[in-house]
Amino acid sequence: MNHRTDITSPADVRLLIERFYGKARPDPIIGHFFTGLDWDHHIPLITSFWEMVLFGTEGYTGDPMTAHVKLHRHMPMQPTDFQHWVRLFTSTVDELFAGAKAEEAKQRATSIAAVMAYKVRVN
Ligand code: HEM
Structure with missing residues (x-):
């Protein structure tokens, strides 16, 4: 049986981000990029970014x-x-959630990452 629900609240976004960095930080391929980050700052910052992307919430003002x-x-x-x-x-996303917002989160992550991968190389 599938008990996963969609991403619907700020708490869901926070859980997604915490779980994601729980994987990314010890990751053998990309973990080293995150060494030394101030997580008390970074987690709320990224959470506010994703609340903006998924729900249009104001708050994230970064670039x-x-x-x-x-x-x-x-x-x-x-x-x-x-x-x-x-x-x-x-x-x-797939471990935690299922639904339209979950699909949107994966699509947005994929397209932002593609633009970012391009921009970091041409700038
Ligand atoms: C190889 C892929 C990636 C790596 C290694 C990476 C690593 C990092 C690091 C180390 C920071 C902190 C930078 C700093 O404070 O000096 C950061 C910030 C951030 N990352 Fe990534 N990132 C990656 C991809 C992405 C993608 C695809 C997204 C969005 C879909 C994203 C969203 C963000 C956001 C919103 C911030 C905060 C920027 C700010 O407002 O200061 N990252 N990332």
Whole structure:
């Protein structure tokens, strides 16, 4: 039986993000990019980003493309790193949720990652 429900609340978004970084931080391929991040700052920041993406909630005022262009200058990210990021994100969504918002989250992650992978390389 499938007990998964859709992403419907800020608490759902928070759970998704915490679970995602629970995978990303120890990950052998992309984990090293996250070493030394202030998680008390990063988790609420990313949660507010995804609340904006999925529900149009105001609050996130950052600029993810510029942030990753800067990151790339210090720690180059390969297209394969972005593909792996998307795999981890997608599998985290699928483990926790099912529904229209869950599908939207996976699609948005995939398309933002593709744009980001392109931008970090041309900037
Ligand atoms: C290989 C893939 C990725 C890696 C290694 C990565 C890593 C990071 C790191 C280390 C930061 C912190 C930067 C800093 O504070 O100096 C960051 C910030 C962030 N990331 Fe990523 N990221 C990746 C892909 C993505 C994707 C695909 C998205 C969105 C779908 C995303 C969303 C964000 C957001 C919203 C921030 C906060 C930016 C801000 O407002 O300061 N990341 N990422």
